[in-house]
Amino acid sequence: MTAHTPSAAQTVLVEDIARVVEDVPGVAFLRPGLAARLRSALSRPDPGAGRTPTAGVRLTPGADDTAGWHVDVHVVVVRRARAVDVARAVRSAVETHLALRFPARPGARVRVTITGQV
Amino acid sequence: MAGARRPTAPPEADGGTGDTGVTADALLVVRAAEGDEDAFATLVQRHAPALLRLATRMLRTPAEAEDAVQDAFLSAWRRLPEFQGEASFGTWMYRIVTNRCLNVLRARRPVAPLEAAGEVPAAEHATSPARITEGRDAVRELRDALDLLSAEQRACWVLRELDGRSYEFIADAVGISQEAVRARVFRARRCLTRALGAWR
Amino acid sequence: MTTHTDPPEGARADGDDESLPCGRPLSRVWDDWERQTDDPHTATCPHCRTAVDDLALLESAVRGLREETPDPSAHDAEPLTRRVMDLVRLELRPGRPLPLGEPAEDLWIMETVAARVLRAAAETVEGVRAGSCRIVDADGHEGGAVEVRLDIHAPADAALRPLAERVRQRVREAADRELGLVTASVDIRVTDLVDVRAEGREGDTA
Numbered sequence: 001m002t003a004h005t006p007s008a009a010q011t012v013l014v015e016d017i018a019r020v021v022e023d024v025p026g027v028a029f030l031r032p033g034l035a036a037r038l039r040s041a042l043s044r045p046d047p048g049a050g051r052t053p054t055a056g057v058r059l060t061p062g063a064d065d066t067a068g069w070h071v072d073v074h075v076v077v078v079r080r081a082r083a084v085d086v087a088r089a090v091r092s093a094v095e096t097h098l099a100l101r102f103p104a105r106p107g108a109r110v111r112v113t114i115t116g117q118v
Numbered sequence: 119m120a121g122a123r124r125p126t127a128p129p130e131a132d133g134g135t136g137d138t139g140v141t142a143d144a145l146l147v148v149r150a151a152e153g154d155e156d157a158f159a160t161l162v163q164r165h166a167p168a169l170l171r172l173a174t175r176m177l178r179t180p181a182e183a184e185d186a187v188q189d190a191f192l193s194a195w196r197r198l199p200e201f202q203g204e205a206s207f208g209t210w211m212y213r214i215v216t217n218r219c220l221n222v223l224r225a226r227r228p229v230a231p232l233e234a235a236g237e238v239p240a241a242e243h244a245t246s247p248a249r250i251t252e253g254r255d256a257v258r259e260l261r262d263a264l265d266l267l268s269a270e271q272r273a274c275w276v277l278r279e280l281d282g283r284s285y286e287f288i289a290d291a292v293g294i295s296q297e298a299v300r301a302r303v304f305r306a307r308r309c310l311t312r313a314l315g316a317w318r
Numbered sequence: 319m320t321t322h323t324d325p326p327e328g329a330r331a332d333g334d335d336e337s338l339p340c341g342r343p344l345s346r347v348w349d350d351w352e353r354q355t356d357d358p359h360t361a362t363c364p365h366c367r368t369a370v371d372d373l374a375l376l377e378s379a380v381r382g383l384r385e386e387t388p389d390p391s392a393h394d395a396e397p398l399t400r401r402v403m404d405l406v407r408l409e410l411r412p413g414r415p416l417p418l419g420e421p422a423e424d425l426w427i428m429e430t431v432a433a434r435v436l437r438a439a440a441e442t443v444e445g446v447r448a449g450s451c452r453i454v455d456a457d458g459h460e461g462g463a464v465e466v467r468l469d470i471h472a473p474a475d476a477a478l479r480p481l482a483e484r485v486r487q488r489v490r491e492a493a494d495r496e497l498g499l500v501t502a503s504v505d506i507r508v509t510d511l512v513d514v515r516a517e518g519r520e521g522d523t524a
Contacts, residue, residue: 040404083432084418084498087425113415113426117434141447145471148449149437153411153430155403162402166395184398191402195409256375257382279380304335304345311372314379 010059013101018054020097021073024089026081030056031074031115056115062105069098069108076116087112143207151198158198162191165208169215175280176219176273178261186218209290216273216291223269256314263313267306274299275306338365348373416453418498421462429453432497436466439492440485440506445473449509456502463502466493474511482506 018030032040032053058072071094077086091110098108141160149157166187173183193214194201201210264272270292277288278299285303289296335345340363347369350357360366413429429452437448449469456463466489472481486504493499 040407082496082498083427084425087418087427087498088423091425109424111424111426113428114418114431115412115428117431142471145447145449148469149433149451152433152450152452153413154434155406155410155430156434158406159399159403162399163395166398166402170395170398188398188402188405192405192409195406199411256379257386260376260379260383279377280384300349304348307348307373307376308344311376314376 010061014054014057014059016101017059017071017073017094017097018057020093021057021075021090024086024093026077026086027090028076028078028116028118030054031076032056066105068106069102071098071108071110073110073112074115075112076118077114079117083114083117087114144203147198147201147203147207150195151201158195161207165211166191168208169211172212172276172281173215173219175276176216177222178264182222186222187215190214190218205290209287213291213293216277217293220269220273220292223272226269259314260310263310266309266313270294271302271306271309274302275310278303338363338369340365342366344369414454416455416464416499417462419462419500427497427499432493432499435492435496436468436489439488439496440468440470442488443481443485445476445512446481446485447471447512453499463500464493465502466504467507468504469507469509471510471512472508474513478508482508 021027021030030053032055056074060070060072062068062070073090073094075086075090077083090112094110095108098105141157143161143164146157146161150161169187169190170183173186174180177183177186190211194211205213264275267275273292274288277283277291278285283291285296285299288299292299335343337343338347340359342359342363342365347360347366349355350360351370351373360370411430413433415426416429416432417423418425418427432453433451436453437451440446440448447470449471450467451469452467453464454467456465468485468489470482470485472478485506489504489506490501493501493504
């Protein structure tokens with residue numbers, strides 16, 4: 001079983017993208033992962049408090065270094081913002097970030113899913 | 119109000135549909151069944167107090183009562199998509215909580231009767247029935263005597279006597295015939311009158 | 319004088335009823351008392367009186383016990399509600415993703431999130447309450463558009479056709495302005511009429 005194990009560099013990149021996404025106006029937070037929700041259900045303090053949770057970002061590298069990234073983002077947005085506008089802003093923020101980091105690569109494919117409103 | 123049987127508000131009355139400010143249970147149930155957890159939260163808030171009271175009366179330990187109600191709500195959330203609304207949400211929840219409590223009581227049975235029997239020496243009552251008067255003593259003895267009942271007797275009796283439900287309602291909640299409910303309440307009463315020493 | 323006395327079915331079936339010295343089954347005496355049935359025999363028979371007194375004594379202790387359980391309004395259900403909802407959030411049913419914006423933008427919103435917004439929009443029409451709200455991909459559209467099917471409760475005194483039209487309008491507007499969801503159609507179904515004048519009915523269990 002060779003489950004896809006992200007490299008350390010990729011983990012850092014996911015954290016970067018998560019921060020970029022959470023800075024987009026209208027984004028409340030990334031969809032919390034199961035671990036965070038379990039902690040909440042068990043009323044345990046979050047050991048990763050302070051760090052940006054990354055469960056809402058999935059990053060799939062292209063077939064090789066010349067292919068573009070595929071990014072899947074799940075976010076909870078604020079109610080007063082128009083959902084599609086926030087989704088577009090998230091997409092373009094992620095695209096811009098990756099274009100700056102990997103200028104040689106082709107553009108990333110970014111899918112954004114809104115999983116909640118607060 | 120001697121002898122007055124004041125039933126608690128029947129669950130059917132919950133979420134009256136006429137009010138413009140309050141969303142009826144039936145609508146919240148549909149929304150929750152479609153995955154709207156906010157609607158479910160409103161239902162939980164609305165029904166938790168009455169269900170907690172029911173479970174506390176059945177089990178008498180607040181921690182167990184809270185667990186029973188919590189489990190019942192979680193099970194309701196899972197089963198909502200199949201809930202066809204053949205009963206009101208309140209009645210449905212009553213049924214689920216009653217069943218949870220029955221399971222807890224059944225699991226308790228092997229230990230309880232022996233302990234309880236020790237606390238309520240029948241012989242003492244038989245020799246001095248006169249000492250049983252109204253007031254705190256009788257209430258405490260009644261509380262102890264409840265442990266002498268079978269799980270089913272206790273559930274039916276609590277629903278009838280403490281919750282003021284009709285036999286029809288109890289039959290529905292427990293899932294047995296009205297005749298069976300009457301028989302259980304009867305046996306519970308006989309057991310309790312004896313335990314209270316009122317028996318000849 | 320009746321020699322034929324019918325105990326309640328259940329007690330007889332259980333075979334553990336007992337008869338008082340006067341011949342009456344105990345279950346019947348108590349049953350009559352509970353139903354407040356007037357019976358010349360019970361009124362005069364000392365055995366029946368004793369049996370009824372026993373039950374009355376029990377009932378007085380029961381009243382004491384009943385008062386011991388705190389009033390449900392005194393019960394703080396808030397912590398319980400929070401715990402239940404924390405657990406529920408581990409098992410959400412968000413529905414299917416629906417396309418936002420232009421076709422092939424690859425932007426999505428989960429059905430339950432969109433449905434909540436559209437129900438709220440419907441309820442901005444006076445007296446309207448929203449129930450089921452299903453949102454599905456519209457047939458024949460190349461991605462992008464959705465069909466909305468919304469059930470509402472309407473005020474009994476409202477003219478339904480204009481009311482449904484207003485609701486449809488609000489839903490369309492909200493789908494566009496608040497979400498960016500393109501609606502191919504919005505079907506409004508009135509499933510119940512509500513008498514809005516019946517006010518003061520609280521939806522509370524207390």
